Amino acid sequence: MNEVGPIEGVRREPTQKRSRERVERILSCASTLIEKSGSDAMRMSDVAEMAGISIGSLYQYFPDKGAIIRTLAERYNVLGQQCIAEGLQDVQGREGLRRAFGELIDVYYAMFLAEPVMRDIWSGTQADKALRDISLADSRINGAVLAAARARVDPKADRDELEASSFLIMQLGEATMRLAISVERKEGDALVEHFKRMVLREMMEG
Amino acid sequence: MNEVGPIEGVRREPTQKRSRERVERILSCASTLIEKSGSDAMRMSDVAEMAGISIGSLYQYFPDKGAIIRTLAERYNVLGQQCIAEGLQDVQGREGLRRAFGELIDVYYAMFLAEPVMRDIWSGTQADKALRDISLADSRINGAVLAAARARVDPKADRDELEASSFLIMQLGEATMRLAISVERKEGDALVEHFKRMVLREMMEG
DNA sequence: CTATAATATGAGGATTTATCACATTTGTAA
DNA sequence: TTACAAATGTGATAAATCCTCATATTATAG
Numbered sequence: 001m002n003e004v005g006p007i008e009g010v011r012r013e014p015t016q017k018r019s020r021e022r023v024e025r026i027l028s029c030a031s032t033l034i035e036k037s038g039s040d041a042m043r044m045s046d047v048a049e050m051a052g053i054s055i056g057s058l059y060q061y062f063p064d065k066g067a068i069i070r071t072l073a074e075r076y077n078v079l080g081q082q083c084i085a086e087g088l089q090d091v092q093g094r095e096g097l098r099r100a101f102g103e104l105i106d107v108y109y110a111m112f113l114a115e116p117v118m119r120d121i122w123s124g125t126q127a128d129k130a131l132r133d134i135s136l137a138d139s140r141i142n143g144a145v146l147a148a149a150r151a152r153v154d155p156k157a158d159r160d161e162l163e164a165s166s167f168l169i170m171q172l173g174e175a176t177m178r179l180a181i182s183v184e185r186k187e188g189d190a191l192v193e194h195f196k197r198m199v200l201r202e203m204m205e206g
Numbered sequence: 207m208n209e210v211g212p213i214e215g216v217r218r219e220p221t222q223k224r225s226r227e228r229v230e231r232i233l234s235c236a237s238t239l240i241e242k243s244g245s246d247a248m249r250m251s252d253v254a255e256m257a258g259i260s261i262g263s264l265y266q267y268f269p270d271k272g273a274i275i276r277t278l279a280e281r282y283n284v285l286g287q288q289c290i291a292e293g294l295q296d297v298q299g300r301e302g303l304r305r306a307f308g309e310l311i312d313v314y315y316a317m318f319l320a321e322p323v324m325r326d327i328w329s330g331t332q333a334d335k336a337l338r339d340i341s342l343a344d345s346r347i348n349g350a351v352l353a354a355a356r357a358r359v360d361p362k363a364d365r366d367e368l369e370a371s372s373f374l375i376m377q378l379g380e381a382t383m384r385l386a387i388s389v390e391r392k393e394g395d396a397l398v399e400h401f402k403r404m405v406l407r408e409m410m411e412g
Numbered sequence: 413c414t415a416t417a418a419t420a421t422g423a424g425g426a427t428t429t430a431t432c433a434c435a436t437t438t439g440t441a442a
Numbered sequence: 443t444t445a446c447a448a449a450t451g452t453g454a455t456a457a458a459t460c461c462t463c464a465t466a467t468t469a470t471a472g
Binding site: 249250251261262265269270271 | 427428429430431432
């Protein structure tokens with residue numbers, strides 16, 4: 001189940017370190033290739049060649065093509081989680097929550113627009129069972145963070161309701177981002193604004 | 207560009223009719239196979255064998271595997287469109303709109319739950335460019351219908367805003383359905399209810 | 413230096429989509 | 443009926459890829 005490192009019980013330092021470097025190089029090359037023409041068109045042979053290793057070695061570091069994609073997806077998700085956690089950690093009062101969440105959406109949208117790899121991977125999220133699971137887990141984590149912030153602002157709200165609502169908001173936010181980047185830029189901006197308004201109302205008026 | 211029929215300029219009746227039957231048989235077999243193990247696991251050779259024709263013939267009726275999936279997807283979409291158009295055609299007043307839309311979501315959700323093929327195809331919607339385009343076009347059509355109903359109920363609302371909002375609602379509705387069927391049934395029900403509440407507020411309070 | 417363990421290699425197995433040269437059937441007209 | 447043309451059917455096989463595995467190389471330890 002070790003997705004990133006190939007070895008189960010290695011103890012020696014240098015080897016482990018070289019292994020890390022290899023993994024990083026593979027991921028970096030995969031990133032470049034995905035950026036160029038999408039994860040679907042990314043060939044394992046291209047990744048190997050670009051990373052300067054053989055196909056066989058590539059498969060020693062990642063059990064299959066999906067594992068590379070998943071690893072990249074998880075890294076982006078971690079970035080997103082940090083972003084959300086930071087944005088919501090100190091919210092105070094209803095207005096604070098409103099402002100923080102609005103900014104969060106903008107930041108997320110900017111991230112989507114700026115990262116071709118992220119766009120590619122998330123566009124295909126629903127296709128692969130494993131990626132869908134990652135996306136769901138991510139939304140659960142972020143949803144919990146949002147629910148906590150909302151609970152702080154409105155302590156008398158039902159906690160389970162907040163959880164469910166926040167989880168849904170995270171998933172719909174993802175869907176909105178995917179939608180926004182798949183239409184003309186101006187329309188995408190407008191859609192994100194609509195989403196923001198809709199969600200803020202849901203959050204403010206319980 | 208003729209996705210369903212194989213021939214461009216056929217005029218003779220019997221041939222065309224037989225062709226239709228073949229197409230229907232192929233789609234029906236594909237449906238069964240998808241229902242059994244998903245569109246990904248559906249092999250063109252299985253479809254051909256089940257339909258009692260050769261691979262070559264199969265490719266005479268559908269240019270590629272995706273075309274079969276797309277045709278099925280479009281058929282389900284047409285069903286959905288009819289459902290939405292009927293549900294919204296005679297809405298009168300704010301309460302009428304509220305009730306009609308609420309019922310519409312329930313009907314759609316029931317459709318998703320009941321149709322394994324629909325679930326499979328829509329789960330993967332975001333993966334394939336062609337399917338994504340179909341989904342977008344579908345949401346545009348349904349969004350326009352919803353926008354029209356909302357405009358009738360609230361004539362002074364900005365028409366462009368209604369269009370954009372309704373388009374977004376349709377896409378998010380789809381996302382909610384996908385989400386709902388991918389979690390435990392009880393949680394899915396709750397999520398659909400949350401979505402309904404959120405959207406109704408958006409629609410009622412402009 | 414030798415033995416053992418770790419890592420690298422790339423030809424080829426396996427799977428699956430899609431093609432195409434040829435065979436067969438169907439429709440039409442003399 | 444027969445002959446010819448058009449439409450349709452066939453399936454071996456090309457093509458594209460993912461991934462494996464037997465073998466070779468390199469590194470570490472005694």
